[in-house]
Amino acid sequence: GDSVTQMEGPVTLSEEAFLTINCTYTATGYPSLFWYVQYPGEGLQLLLKATKADDKGSNKGFEATYRKETTSFHLEKGSVQVSDSAVYFCALDASGNTGKLIFGQGTTLQVKP
Amino acid sequence: DTGVSQDPRHKITKRGQNVTFRCDPISEHNRLYWYRQTLGQGPEFLTYFQNEAQLEKSRLLSDRFSAERPKGSFSTLEIQRTEQGDSAMYLCASSLAGGGTEAFFGQGTRLTVV
Numbered sequence: 001g002d003s004v005t006q007m008e009g010p011v012t013l014s015e016e017a018f019l020t021i022n023c024t025y026t027a028t029g030y031p032s033l034f035w036y037v038q039y040p041g042e043g044l045q046l047l048l049k050a051t052k053a054d055d056k057g058s059n060k061g062f063e064a065t066y067r068k069e070t071t072s073f074h075l076e077k078g079s080v081q082v083s084d085s086a087v088y089f090c091a092l093d094a095s096g097n098t099g100k101l102i103f104g105q106g107t108t109l110q111v112k113p
Numbered sequence: 114d115t116g117v118s119q120d121p122r123h124k125i126t127k128r129g130q131n132v133t134f135r136c137d138p139i140s141e142h143n144r145l146y147w148y149r150q151t152l153g154q155g156p157e158f159l160t161y162f163q164n165e166a167q168l169e170k171s172r173l174l175s176d177r178f179s180a181e182r183p184k185g186s187f188s189t190l191e192i193q194r195t196e197q198g199d200s201a202m203y204l205c206a207s208s209l210a211g212g213g214t215e216a217f218f219g220q221g222t223r224l225t226v227v
Contacts, residue, residue: 043204043219044204046217091155097210098161099146101146101158102158103155103156103157104155105155106153
């Protein structure tokens, strides 16, 4: 079945460091891919998305490129801030139309000043 | 619009009791989803509605679980005869119909079964 695998956390970085959180997926067809973020005490929020191969999603300095050949959607940011500390979830929608999301297990990011 | 709201935010119940959660989606959204999230894991899909029709249910949704969306607006999720394994965060999300559209999540209801 369809699935998402994320790198295990927690990831601890110093402010201004480069961030990569790996995400790979298994799906039939051509899924849409998403990164959601959950800040402490808040609900899940969409960070970025890509709906077809080679698309790059970007938002708030974060980027991820839909790589069909490697079935990956790695999240990157050039310079993290303390305020980026959160749990990041990679997700896919392989349903074609239902909007049903399949999530990875989440990766906790802690950024230290 | 204040986004997706869920009530209650926290619920502690004794094993064997019934509980009901409510979700109010964003008003113009015709799709509503329920997910369950346990500690250290990502959300798992339970069920979804388009308008008032329940279109898909996960195998995770045992016979003790029932969800409704009677007028295509708010939704309720009921768990009968709760078990300790039901302890989790129950998340509601809403969206417009269509693939690849953004789902907006509520803050969830945390259920603890003692």
